[in-house]
Amino acid sequence: MRFSQSLIPTLREAPANAEIPSHVLLLRAGLIRQLGSGLFTWLPLGVNVLQKVERVVREELTKRGAYEILMPFVQPAELWKESERWQVMGPELLRLADRHDNEYCLSPTHEEVVTDLFRNNVSSYRQLPCNLFQINTKFRDEIRPRFGVLRSREFIMKDGYSFHLDEETFDATYQAMYDAYAAILTRLDLDFRAVEADPGLIGDGDSHEFHVLANTGEDALAFSQDGDYAANVERAEAITEELRPDSKKDLTKLATPGVTSIESLVDFLEIDIVSTVKTIIVEGKDSPIALVLRGDHELNELKAARLPNVVQPLRFATEEQVLDAVGCKLGSIGPVGLEIPVYVDRAAGVLADFYCGSNETGFHLSGVNWDRDVSCDNNVDIRRVQEGDPAPDGSGPLSIVRGIEVGHIFQLGTKYSRSMQASVQDANGVNVFPLMGCYGIGITRLAAAIVEQRHDEIGIDWPTEASPATLHVLSLNAERSELVRTTSNQIYSDCMNAGIDVLYDDRPERPGVKFADADLIGIPHRVVVGERALNEGKVEYRYRRGETSLVEPSDIVRRLNA
RNA sequence: CGGAGUGUAGCUCAGUUUGGCAGAGCGCUGCCUUCGGGAGGCAGAGGCCGCCGGUUCAAAUCCGGCCACUCCGACCA
Known part of the structure; x- marks a missing residue:
């Protein structure tokens, strides 16, 4: 492929609408x-x-x-x-x-x-x-x-x-x-x-x-x-290895004015986020459905969508639906006393003496315990796994x-x-x-x-099997040198005859332009044909960004086929 | 569909606030100089300022509508 005759419009600057x-x-x-x-x-x-x-x-x-x-x-x-x-x-x-x-x-x-x-x-x-x-x-x-x-x-x-x-x-x-x-x-x-x-x-x-x-x-x-x-x-799958400790505290209602998120609850009460649970209301086929997660965990929506009676695809309840089913605003929901189905994530189910919403705007509960204060019958896996969680097959922590x-x-x-x-x-x-x-x-x-996956600050780094060509030949200042011209033409035709894919940069461009484009395009093998090395009868060969070596022009095909 | 932004030369972008000759850099064409990591000079070509309408003596610029593209979210074999 001759660079000069093909359509290879390289750009010095990145177009504005491209990000990645x-x-x-x-x-x-x-x-x-x-x-x-x-x-x-x-x-x-x-x-x-x-x-x-x-x-x-x-x-x-x-x-x-x-x-x-x-x-x-x-x-x-x-x-x-x-x-x-x-x-x-x-x-x-x-x-x-x-x-x-x-x-x-x-x-x-x-x-x-x-x-x-x-x-x-x-x-x-x-x-x-x-x-x-x-x-x-x-x-x-x-x-x-x-x-x-x-x-x-x-x-x-x-x-x-x-x-x-x-x-x-x-x-x-x-x-x-x-x-x-x-x-x-x-x-x-x-x-x-x-x-x-x-x-x-x-x-x-x-x-x-x-x-x-x-x-x-x-x-x-x-x-x-x-x-x-x-x-x-x-x-x-998110598995939980801990066992639920015994309860030590009594159920207590706390005034929490203006606290409508787990983060603000943790700040307000100065407690560990791992001692909190959050309750998410989603649409169900018969009634809304409550999902309970530990405060620091995220809902896995695909897992939740597979629960019985949950609508597919998963939809979160609107503020009105929550008010209707629970009786409070979004930031104050908790599992205690709910009259809709409740599913408890495994990790939330092993907590004791935890904090949660009270279903009354402006109040939260502390010292909450499963079974004693609220049923934990529907213990399920509905959270996203996190870095460091145990692998479900017991093979160690997850990355x-x-x-x-x-x-x-x-x-x-x-x-x-x-x-x-x-x-x-x-x-x-x-x-x-x-x-x-x-x-x-x-x-x-x-x-x-x-x-x-394969690029750096100067350009692409093509794997050999996907590269637009196997070899990139740059002829430097060929218009001034008969020797450069005939040598690079010879290498090009030798490679073509040997079935090697070549991008032949035969443009009358300055060397810097050719080098920069070659770096950008990122073809793995490069041969530079210039007067400097030709004075010794050689051309420069380089594998991607490795060291340059001087080789006989007639040796290129053999090297690439090796 | 919700939120945010951008549309002016091939590319990157000024100019729009405050209406008054359509601009710069890179790229492109020609000539000269330079000649191994995106050279320099001179001379050029290149525009429906996204589109339609309105206001105005005058619109890239102000107003209304539309379109396209990008980003965030919802979606995704």
Whole structure:
């Protein structure tokens, strides 16, 4: 690729509307341009990266028995109505009509279409298991696109779907896909974690997410430093090892004028926050429902939403609903005397002599004890785990890091095969609904996640397998030197003939400009062709930011292939 | 959708408070000098000041409406 003839519009300054490193650097290094909110054009260098990432993904999947297909991006509404997702999904599903007024959607994912394909073409258990994938554009009308290509509306994803007659073959494929994802991220030289995940609304079985670790990640991951436990904090179980001590104090009502938060209660009474509980009222199917947490803990909304009779998705009660159900304002709620269902988090349930709201505005209670003063029958896990909490499998304290979710694998069970009547005949001639698995990995998101994890103050640091090129050749002042010109042209054509990807900076720019752009773009191998070294018959070779060495021009290809 | 902010040259941004010739730096074109880490000089090109309407002798600037983009929140295979 000749720099001068390609379209590589590098920028000296960061565009004003880019905030995070991957967005800034992909723009500055000339890999992408933004068209609109959540919509991006990929320029030549960017397309190279996508193709490299796709190649790694394809190789790891096909060697594990998955076959590539390509399904339509625009899909008829009928299929989505069959699975009922037309009704269930909100405005993130972009719907449109054609000239005949028929309804369609832009596909965010392809379960319906692949299941339809399967039922129309597979009818015997002899054809199972079947594992298909595609790499295709997706569209999700995100409420708020952000973080550049990390959360865009239109994006490229590899999505795969497998069909199975029994658990055994399903488990084997699930494990193979798990291994494929780990292999992909390993080849891309990324620091990543596979974690237990919440399957969301898609399925109900096992689910794992693959996260690239980065400070800008949207997800928090909990993992034990010593053991194998790793989970999304949304999913991580919070266990409590302490036992409840005996009560020592009497229940006492305290006047606490103006105290409406745990922080102000702690300050006002000069007490330990760990001796307090907070009570949160959420909407329930029959009546509001109270959730009790230790003062320093945070509610895990996914856990709370799974409690019986809690509405899904979780909604906090309004001030009016609280006044109606409890009889006080938001800052004075407590579990004692409530006539609505009360769920107590495990950690709150082991407290004795604690402080809480009195359900009377302006007053709190001290010396409160479970069983004696208020029932603690519904002891549940509803809090977010914190740094230092014990891992639920006993493997030591948890650390919490941030990650970018690049892959997600699910067990779909028979949800789609059943709702779309995609049955096959088993060996006994009985029609059965196959088990399905679903495996996604974001191509464009992965490209951004790489930059997010691998950059420094001067630019990107591409892993070899995702780099827009293997080698960056800079010819310095070629217009003044016949020798520089012919040598760099020779290196370029030698590499092309040897199948090595080269970005050849043949522009008539000053050396400083070329060096700065090379640092920014971040291709791992660099060869500088200039008069200085050519006087000794050599060119300068450097691996990323390592030491420079002088090598024979004719030796470049051999070195890169070594 | 709620809250905050920004829209002026390809990019970064002044100018808007107090209405009066459309600006700077970088980038781009040409010439000269320089020539291994974003050079210097000279001469240029480049604008629907987001859009529509209003006020005014006069609007980038004031008023009304709309749109786009960014950030915070709710949402998220």
